[in-house]
Amino acid sequence: MQISKDYIRVSDGQELYVMRYEPPSPIGHVHIIHGMAEHIGRYTEFAEYLASRGFIVSAHDQRGHGKTAERNGVKGYFADQDGFERVVEDAHAVITEVQMSTGNLPLILFGHSMGSFVTRRYMQLYSEDISRVVLSGTGGDPGTYGKIGLAVAVASAKSQGKQQPSKALGKMTFGNYNKPFKEEGSSYAWLTRDKEAVAKYEADPWCGFESTNQFYIDLFSGLAVINKPSEIAKIRKDLPVLLISGAKDPVGDNGKGVFSSAKQFVEAGMVNVKVYLSEQGRHELLNELDRHAHFEIIGDWMCGND
Template identity: 40%
Template sequence: MKIDTKSDYIVMEDGARIALHTWIPQNADIKYVVAISHGMAEYALRYERFARFLCKNGIAVYAHDHRGHGQSAASEEDLGFLAEKDGFQRVVLDLRRIIQKCRGDFPEAKIILFGHSFGSFVAQSYMEQFSAEIAGCILSGTAGPRLPLSIIGNRVAALVKTFKGARYRSKFLDKLSFSSYLDRIPEKDSPFAWLSRDKDAVKKYEADPLCGFLCTAGFFYDLTDGLSRTHRAKNIRKIKNDLPVLLFAGTADPVGSYTKTIRALAAVYRKNGMSDITETYYEGGRHEMLNEVNYAEVQADILKWISAR
């Protein structure tokens, strides 16, 4: 199957230029569009293998570079900086604009939101605000409620931001966030070994200047601010009860506390009346299951979940 690929920019309400990448299967009756919300310190084109897999199965894919990431960052100085104000919510609204474009381009198709890691936190907030606008949500390498930790992290990030500036790149905040992620990794030959058991995938990430960069104090403030507002009972109750949600992760992924907080999140969703919650955990898998040694199995499971709905 031939695939039309395109990269362009969309200007958001605050003037930010957001890079959008699309993969559209030619001559296909497109019933689904997957909108990808990528993770922290990476970018949308890293999902090309996954996008092409979906396209070969008749599914169109839209993936944008979050502000401060990939081609949306106007310069190296902008990497890891979201916005001067309300950065997390701005990223949520950027995602909404992309999904509105998906609907405009394919008005008859069902739109599935796919969020990974930081992008999954954005997706969780999106569900709490705009769940009526999507037909399903997939959360990859995500985490569940950790409100006290988020609030404490936000206060620490606020202090660094106040005294050093929003664009200051804080090794302290980075270490605070990620220093424990190698604790259960037997081989520590890379600071990013927690991402995948595939050593080549880790090396590729490590060598990519658009991956693994040190984010700004403003980013950490925005992230923890967003997390401190997500998962609140009044917000989760706003999610439509019939929204299908797939949560998947590796059992060796530290982001979701080795599935602990992910399972807690799924339980919260069910407790609030959501009737179609699926959990899939891959034994020994690390954070980036789409770049793991068993990525083909993961892709097939995602396709099966989408097709069943």
């Protein structure tokens, strides 16, 4: 297997950090879109597993995250305006570049958490180019709560500045996630039962940081768009989608938000939508104690074993 690391320049001049894992005689191309306040370095074991199954795997640090932010940008910041659409187009640019160099292999998207929201928008815009989709740790429509969050973010950006990190908005968004696990001694216990993985997250300077006011404007704006029935209706009806989450994941409201999202797809006429909930799993199934079982479930499904 060949592993490469590079930067890809996109239309507005930002350079996105990209990793690729290339096995001999690949059967497909998986692109990973990571979550909020993390980076693609956390997906190495999963990417290597997928490569062992025959997939070319690509992944990029989204703007405001990881080595992309380190090279050019502000931590926890997408863009001055329309940042959510910007990161969707970033993913499209990276995927297109990889596809051009590797041939038009069947494309599978894997999006986790915030990355699942970016992936859901990608589906709405480019579903004809996608073979399969895995949505990991996704959430349901925040509804009124999302509108309130957007209003608070807009007001905060005006009073404090777009690039000001917002502890208040972070607390508003994630403040209750750890309540069921507060006795475990870490404010990030909601991520996984694996205490070693939680400790690594806490020790990583590119994880768990406070995002900016403008980031939350982009996030809540994006959530409003991806949950519009008119936008969901744009996805091709036969696109296979797997929603995989922990039954104790607060982002997915312990499964309720995951099934709600699946229902949106079904109501839009999509005919191949599957949900898998890990009974004891929390938010990051790829970092759970039984992560290798989840690797296999995802890998089998990517190979067409429905």
